[in-house]
Amino acid sequence: xxxxxxxxxxxxxxxxxxxxxxxxxxxxxxxxxxxxxxxxxxxxxxxxxxxxxxxxxxxxxxxxxxxxxxxxxxxxxxxxxxxxxxxxxxxxxxxxxxxxxxxxxxxxxxxxxxxxxxxxxxxxxxxxxxxxxxxxxxxxxxxxxxxxxxxxxxxxxxxxxxxxxxxxxxxxxxxxxxxxxxxxxxxxxxxxxxxxxxxxxxxxxxxxxxxxxxxxxxxxxxxxxxxxxxxxxxxxxxxxxxxxxxxxxxxxxxxxxxxxxxxxxxxxxxxxxxxxxxxxxxxxxxxxxxxxxxxxxxxxxxxxxxxxxxxxxxxxxxxxxxxxxxxxxxxxxxxxxxxxxxxxxxxxxxxxxxxxxxxxxxxxxxxxxxxxxxxxxxxxxxxxxxxxxxxxxxxxxxxxxxxxxxxxxxxxxxxxxxxxxxxxxxxxxxxxxxxxxxxxxxxxxxxxxxxxxxxxxxxxxxxxxxxxxxxxxxxxxxxxxx
Numbered sequence: 184x185x186x187x188x189x190x191x192x193x194x195x196x197x198x199x200x201x202x203x204x205x206x207x208x209x210x211x212x213x214x215x216x217x218x219x220x221x222x223x224x225x226x227x228x229x230x231x232x233x234x235x236x237x238x239x240x241x242x243x244x245x246x247x248x249x250x251x252x253x254x255x256x257x258x259x260x261x262x263x264x265x266x267x268x269x270x271x272x273x274x275x276x277x278x279x280x281x282x283x284x285x286x287x288x289x290x291x292x293x294x295x296x297x298x299x300x301x302x303x304x305x306x307x308x309x310x311x312x313x314x315x316x317x318x319x320x321x322x323x324x325x326x327x328x329x330x331x332x333x334x335x336x337x338x339x340x341x342x343x344x345x346x347x348x349x350x351x352x353x354x355x356x357x358x359x360x361x362x363x364x365x366x367x368x369x370x371x372x373x374x375x376x377x378x379x380x381x382x383x384x385x386x387x388x389x390x391x392x393x394x395x396x397x398x399x400x401x402x403x404x405x406x407x408x409x410x411x412x413x414x415x416x417x418x419x420x421x422x423x424x425x426x427x428x429x430x431x432x433x434x435x436x437x438x439x440x441x442x443x444x445x446x447x448x449x450x451x452x453x454x455x456x457x458x459x460x461x462x463x464x465x466x467x468x469x470x471x472x473x474x475x476x477x478x479x480x481x482x483x484x485x486x487x488x489x490x491x492x493x494x495x496x497x498x499x500x501x502x503x504x505x506x507x508x509x510x511x512x513x514x515x516x517x518x519x520x521x522x523x524x525x526x527x528x529x530x531x532x533x534x535x536x537x538x539x540x541x542x543x544x545x546x547x548x549x550x551x552x553x554x555x556x557x558x559x560x561x562x563x564x565x566x567x568x569x570x571x572x573x574x575x576x577x578x579x580x581x582x583x584x585x586x587x588x589x590x591x592x593x594x595x596x597x598x599x600x601x602x603x604x605x606x607x608x609x610x611x612x613x614x615x616x617x618x619x620x621x622x623x624x625x626x627x628x629x630x631x632x633x634x635x636x637x638x639x640x641x642x643x644x645x646x647x648x649x650x651x652x653x654x655x656x657x658x659x660x661x662x663x664x665x
Contacts, residue, residue, distance in 0.1 A: 240635075241634060250560075254346075258565050258567065260523055264303075271570050279612065292575075321543035325543050331593075332592065332595070335590070338588065356398075360393075365634060381409070384517065563592070564591070567587040568591075600664065638652060
């Protein structure tokens, strides 16, 4: 699956063939604008736009048809939630041994800072015996449904680059996101909702819109962000005095003008524009219906802990399930605020209180509706946190931790992943991965594999070479697969 070469060259060739009397120009243009993955932008019969989001088959039969990515922006502390270290408790208040740190430098603490032990009680749960902190009581009830990976590591140690790296495979803005690669490869199932939807339930995302951008892919593959209040999408409601008939007539005229421009330019972005206008028109009906939770039972609302009229992480999770039912391919929910340089206890109590019930409810709800087997759910942040304490009176910080890219934890459920599995491990102080390391690129490769893609073949031609989500890295972690 590769994209065709430089669009600028395509347009030049289109102009070269324009005067040909035998229709060769139109045939050549149609060929040049047809991607290697079978996604034609135009066809020869009148150069009419082809739906750029038409559903497509992956490389091989997929386990997962959709993804819900619960991104805990700011990064949860793995040592206080998932990766219990009795030895760290013994070292609490003592300097970490210098041979453990090995010259690693940190932004806000000294390498020889004292250790901070686990801040909550841990217990084993389920048939699998998975250890979790006491602040995750709802997740504790479904551990036999999830895969906990305790050996994730990343290349980035600041929030924005690390968030962008996890979502796009690169630390700087400009690359396509995981959701964009998914929709580029699979197209859309829903005709009246975007294929890739983004929601936010906190104060702000360090990496910003680069986390769900389509980068150098055509813009139809960008994530569409839904707002928490008012119209779910800005300007989705018609202005006063514009009835459906007038709006339909206006869109028909705009479509006619865009089609003429498409014939002249052969620019795939014009096909994107035509599809976007049509989607916007359909969203005026589908988006309000999606966001209206009155049809959900009292039992379901209570399962999630959701007030249907108030924005929350719980409401976003319930909406994600509704989107999956309606054919949305990829849903990102960003829950910001896990940055715990100070008061790690208060930070985790607050954030787990907002997210734990709804995260577990999403798994239970998908399972009882027969959707979990084909929906991959991912939960985690951008990096981990140090075994050492951060206490900085000048910055008003105490009893926190600092950024730690060498090791952290995430969990996944459904979509072809194994159930009740704990994978990978770290050393006695939780500093280094010692068993079954999983790089971010490995996770990306594994996610694409579950969606039916060979991550080395899902590529796009840009700037003189083929690009992919995992760039030139990554391997599928087959041990995580059912």
